[in-house]
Amino acid sequence: MKANVxxxxxxxxxxxGIALIVWAAALGGPVWAWIGVVPLATxxxxxxxxxxxxxxxxxPVKKA
Numbered sequence: 001m002k003a004n005v006x007x008x009x010x011x012x013x014x015x016x017g018i019a020l021i022v023w024a025a026a027l028g029g030p031v032w033a034w035i036g037v038v039p040l041a042t043x044x045x046x047x048x049x050x051x052x053x054x055x056x057x058x059x060p061v062k063k064a
Contacts, residue, residue: 003046006059013043 020036023029042048051057
């Protein structure tokens with residue numbers, strides 16, 4: 001797994017994931033809010049399978 005999530009994308013994924021999980025678990029939100037696990041995991045692991053399929057990367061280019 002090559003990292004393809006970085007920068008602001010990573011931060012937004014983590015914040016959105018936590019917000020959805022808190023909404024579902026603590027505030028009695030709808031069951032579908034548990035989908036927040038997905039953006040949280042992709043933000044923490046710096047890898048998004050959909051980005052791989054689409055050939056997208058938000059990681060900064062590393063200079064050799």
